[in-house]
Amino acid sequence: MSSTELRLQVLARHLQTDKAFSHNTLARQSCCVTDVSQLAGPLLQGQVAVITGSGQGLAAAAAELFALHGAKVVVTDIDADKAQQVAVRIRENGGEAHAICGDVTTDDFPERLATGTVKQFGRIDILLNSAGFHWGGMLHRLSKKRWDALLAVHCTAAFRMIQAVAPHMRDAAKKEMQSSDRASPRTIINVSSTVGLHGEVGQVNYSAAKAALIGLTKTVAKEWGPFNVRSNAIAYGWINTRLTQVGTALHLNNGLPDAHGTHFMDPHELHNHAEFLAHRPQIWHQDFYGC
Numbered sequence: 001m002s003s004t005e006l007r008l009q010v011l012a013r014h015l016q017t018d019k020a021f022s023h024n025t026l027a028r029q030s031c032c033v034t035d036v037s038q039l040a041g042p043l044l045q046g047q048v049a050v051i052t053g054s055g056q057g058l059a060a061a062a063a064e065l066f067a068l069h070g071a072k073v074v075v076t077d078i079d080a081d082k083a084q085q086v087a088v089r090i091r092e093n094g095g096e097a098h099a100i101c102g103d104v105t106t107d108d109f110p111e112r113l114a115t116g117t118v119k120q121f122g123r124i125d126i127l128l129n130s131a132g133f134h135w136g137g138m139l140h141r142l143s144k145k146r147w148d149a150l151l152a153v154h155c156t157a158a159f160r161m162i163q164a165v166a167p168h169m170r171d172a173a174k175k176e177m178q179s180s181d182r183a184s185p186r187t188i189i190n191v192s193s194t195v196g197l198h199g200e201v202g203q204v205n206y207s208a209a210k211a212a213l214i215g216l217t218k219t220v221a222k223e224w225g226p227f228n229v230r231s232n233a234i235a236y237g238w239i240n241t242r243l244t245q246v247g248t249a250l251h252l253n254n255g256l257p258d259a260h261g262t263h264f265m266d267p268h269e270l271h272n273h274a275e276f277l278a279h280r281p282q283i284w285h286q287d288f289y290g291c
């Protein structure tokens, strides 16, 4: 057995037995397992992925990795310029990508994104819900406007995206099963946070939204699992992106370690969690917690 196969087995065993991981243990193992340089690819050949918030940060890194593994990627972000730049970069590197830009919290965008993807690439196999931002405050004085904004972008938008892809994922799978008894593997990945698992000072709206996302993820796993649609949530810790820039700078200026006592991870160290979940059909409705 090769070392890569061994690592894959170890990670699969973790995913099958443990529901909760702390700190970055699993992150490191997963980084080893899915390091592109170690894996024979392409792992997502011919699959079509829609990745929200992929103009930058974690989702942009995931988009580039998915494309490297043969997926056709729809890059989507409220920031149209950044989304276009990611799509161009992927195409320049030999991948297939198309940008469809818009705000995931608006009424018509999820549907427009799903139909636009199918028009461009013919199907949807992977939905990665990652779009989001921080707008916190202490609970006792947090405005309802901030509460609503974060619930909308981190939770309601994911729910609406999943509903929008239902005809192309759940219903398409159901049709395949009627004609051949077998549906091809499809997957939903929602980006949660350790803050959703443990709470955090000044982040009541963010933590509530990220916790709700886990319930949403588990329900999709139960409702769509029988159609071979896996559903997973990734709960990241603190990663150095635009979202955390102010906090990271404060910590570093004060000589403090990151929340896990190690170092602030870079999106490229972690995007492979999503890629791992996208291509592992056999662990189809396990939860992936607490990196």
Ligand SMILES: NC(=O)c1ccc[n+]([C@@H]2O[C@H](COP(=O)([O-])OP(=O)(O)OC[C@H]3O[C@@H](n4cnc5c(N)ncnc54)[C@H](O)[C@@H]3O)[C@@H](O)[C@H]2O)c1
Residues within 6 Å of the ligand: 052, 053, 054, 055, 056, 057, 058, 059, 076, 077, 078, 079, 082, 102, 103, 104, 105, 129, 130, 131, 132, 133, 153, 191, 192, 193, 194, 235, 236, 237, 238, 239, 240, 241, 242, 243, 244
């Ligand atoms: N960075 C971290 O430490 C960390 C930790 C845990 C979870 N997360 C989660 O990971 C996800 C990605 O965060 P990131 O760190 O890469 O942040 P980021 O700010 O680098 O990227 C987020 C992207 O989402 C886009 N976006 C925001 N609102 C949108 C909307 N309404 N419609 C469409 N696009 C929108 C932004 O334009 C941006 O490009 C988020 O859901 C975040 O909550 C991040």
